[in-house]
Amino acid sequence: MDINIGETLFIIVGAAISISVGELVSWFLVYRNADYKDLVSRIETAVTKYNKEKEQFVKETNAKNQEKRLAQIESQIKGLNYEMTFKKMISNAAVAILSIVTINSIGNYYSGIVVAKLPFEPFWILQQITHRGLNGEDLTDCSYIFIYILSALIFKSNIQKIFGLEGPKMPFGPGGPQPSLFKQ
Numbered sequence: 001m002d003i004n005i006g007e008t009l010f011i012i013v014g015a016a017i018s019i020s021v022g023e024l025v026s027w028f029l030v031y032r033n034a035d036y037k038d039l040v041s042r043i044e045t046a047v048t049k050y051n052k053e054k055e056q057f058v059k060e061t062n063a064k065n066q067e068k069r070l071a072q073i074e075s076q077i078k079g080l081n082y083e084m085t086f087k088k089m090i091s092n093a094a095v096a097i098l099s100i101v102t103i104n105s106i107g108n109y110y111s112g113i114v115v116a117k118l119p120f121e122p123f124w125i126l127q128q129i130t131h132r133g134l135n136g137e138d139l140t141d142c143s144y145i146f147i148y149i150l151s152a153l154i155f156k157s158n159i160q161k162i163f164g165l166e167g168p169k170m171p172f173g174p175g176g177p178q179p180s181l182f183k184q
Contacts, residue, residue, distance in 0.1 A: 007113065011115060012147065014148070015147075015148050015152045022094075022095035022099065023095075023156070025095060030091045035087065036087055039087065040168050046073060046077045046080060049073055050073045054070065102148075107144065110143070111133050113144070114134060115142060115143065117140055117141065118140045120140070121140055129143075132145050
C-alpha cells in the first residue's frame with residue numbers, strides 16, 4: 001500500500017491551522033485582557049515572595065512563623081491559580097469544540113486511509129490510537145488521528161512559547177508543595 005505524503009502533510013497543516021486558530025481564540029478571550037495580565041503579575045509576585053521565603057526558611061531558626069508565612073503565600077498562590085483556571089475555562093471550551101470539529105472533519109475524509117507507516121510496532125496502548133479506524137492487521141500502519149495528535153501537541157507548545165502564552169510558572173505542582181520540603 002502506497003502512502004501519499006500529501007495526505008500526511010494535509011493533516012499536519014490542518015493541525016497547525018486548528019491549533020493556531022485555537023490559540024488566537026484563547027488570546028482574544030483571555031490573554032489580551034487587562035484582568036489576565038494583572039492576574040499573571042500578581043501570581044509572579046506571589047511566586048517570587050514564596051521563593052524568597054523558602055530560601056530564608058533554611059537560614060532562620062524561627063520555623064513556626066516561617067511555616068505560617070509559607071502556608072499563607074501558598075494559599076494565596078493556590079487561590080490565584082484557581083482564578084486563572086476559571087478565566088481560561090471558556091477559552092478552553094471553545095478550543096476543545098474547535099478541535100473536535102477539526103478532528104471530525106478530517107476523520108470523515110481520512111477514515112480507513114493509511115496516512116503513514118510507523119518504523120516500529122507500537123505497544124498496546126498506542127495501538128488504539130495509531131491504528132484507529134484502519135482495517136488490516138499491520139500495526140505499523142498509522143491513521144490520521146495519531147498524526148493529528150502529535151502535530152497538535154508539537155504546534156501548541158511551540159506557538160505558546162513563541163507568542164508568550166504559557167502563563168506563569170508555579171513553584172509547586174497542582175497538589176501543592178511537598179511537606180518534606182519544609183520539615184527538617
